[in-house]
Amino acid sequence: MIQYPLGMLLLTTMATQKVQIAEFTILTERDNIFCDDDDLVIYGRQFMLFFDACPNAFGGLTRLNLENLRFGESDIPNVLNTCKRLNHLRLFHCDSGSWTVLQVEHTQLSELAIVNCSFERVELNSLPKLTRIVFEGWISFEDPLSFGYVPLLDTVSLTNVSLSWHKMIKLSKFLRRTPSVRRLKLGFNSEKQIWVQPECLTERLAYVFHQLRFVNLSNMPEGYDLTWTLFILKAAPNLKELYMSVWDHLCEMKTDAKERKSLSYSENKGAEWEPSATAFHHQSLVTLAIFGFRARDYMMNYVRRVVETAVNLKDVFLYDRLTCDKCRSIPSRFPPKWKQDCVEKFITNGIKSSAIMQFQTIGYLRPDHVDKLWFL
Structure with a gap:
């Protein structure tokens, strides 16, 4: 995970200056192969503490890549609601606990990748600018992905x-x-x-x-x-x-x-x-x-x-x-x-x-x- 002071410095810079394209990637110390449930919970909490400390800076992001995180039920919707400029989101080996449904809504998101995430189901409710989706590795017994309003896909x-x-x-x-x-x-x-x-x-x-x-x-x-x-x-x-x-x-x-x-x-x-x-x-x-x-x-x-x-x-x-x-x-x-x-x-x-x-x-x-x- 990124060092906290350095992360604050970077995101504060973004919050105080106009940035056309801003990409942020969270990498964890352990590879996904070696991450257990405890690791996912710890990394998820660290990220959300970091996120809650500087929401204005995250609001300027256009690209966000996250891996090996376990979120609370409302965390991902809160991240999407805060990152209003986001046009690219990649979730790798993330979840919100056992057999949870991820609902995605965003006005600007155009590219979405959900890879090896343990959601029972992903519902793309309203993504009016979405043009690309990558969806890899699902656990659901039924259809693992549903499309709502995605007119440009x-x-x-x-x-x-x-x-x-x-x-x-x-x-x-x-x-x-x-x-x-x-x-x-x-x-x-x-x-x-x-x-x-x-x-x-x-x-x-x-x-x-x-x-x-x-x-x-x-x-x-x-x-x-x-x-x-x-x-x-x-x-x-x-x-x-x-x-x-x-x-x-x-x-x-x-x-x-x-x-x-x-x-x-x-x-x-x-x-x-x-x-x-x-x-x-x-x-x-x-x-x-x-x-x-x-x-x-x-x-x-x-x-x-x-x-x-x-x-x-x-x-x-x-x-x-x-x-x-x-x-x-x-x-x-x-x-x-x-x-x-x-x-x-x-x-x-x-x-x-x-x-x-x-x-x-x-x-x-x-x-x-x-x-x-x-x-x-």
Whole structure:
């Protein structure tokens, strides 16, 4: 936690001078991995004492980042009410005790990130200027996030490790109050259970996806059927770009069987979707990018299905598997150059398509792909 005298000096300066952009970050001595309940309570009290000592200074903040804090029930609403200029708020590993509901209202907030916070539910009641939300890691049995008045919401990023007791989310219901969303990221942290329920949407529900232009399906588990993702194509007629990464990131996954069982990790095998008997064509998709492509039947058949469905597809980018510094030594199963022609012929055989297929290694990742792969 920031030293009190230094913090007072900084915030007093903000309170007495006009500052266009003011960002404040609270860091705790202990990392979130090692923080227990007592630590959260102590850090939370320290922050609120600091906050209560200089509310005028906090009123000038435009960006606020908080971590490892346990708040009282009314603390976060009080912080939001005091920080009237705030346009960015990030809460990491914060809560207000067991199974509490966080209600958020603010007139200026445009970016909100709630990451690994133990709220039963987050209710975005009134955020008239909110354009982006990042919501990662929830504990709720039911829908963990609800949208109230968010008329400008453009970008949504949802990431979770789906446990055996989690309810699968129907996006048409989950996002029904956000028809303005154009960019959507769904993250699965390489886990076997997909937390999205594939749907056959009625016309009444399809309006939710009508504005979608970009979808990123992040860190899907390797080896499982990808056909379920086609329901997004069918539901989003104006979608331009579909990105997906398929990656068993062993450095971060729970692999011990006993530990997985104790933590209620699911052993379900992906997700299934029963498409209608009538084939559909997608007129808008121009780019398909897959990171972690392997020359396996389930993946080649999936790319073939997209190429056949997206009649105006221009580019198909097939990348090698993603890596981090710890897992660079894992053997790649990307098709070698001598086999890439065979893979392309298998995918395009009998299909009239002008799409250009490009096989890429991660070492030559295009800058525009980097931005979209890791956005938010």
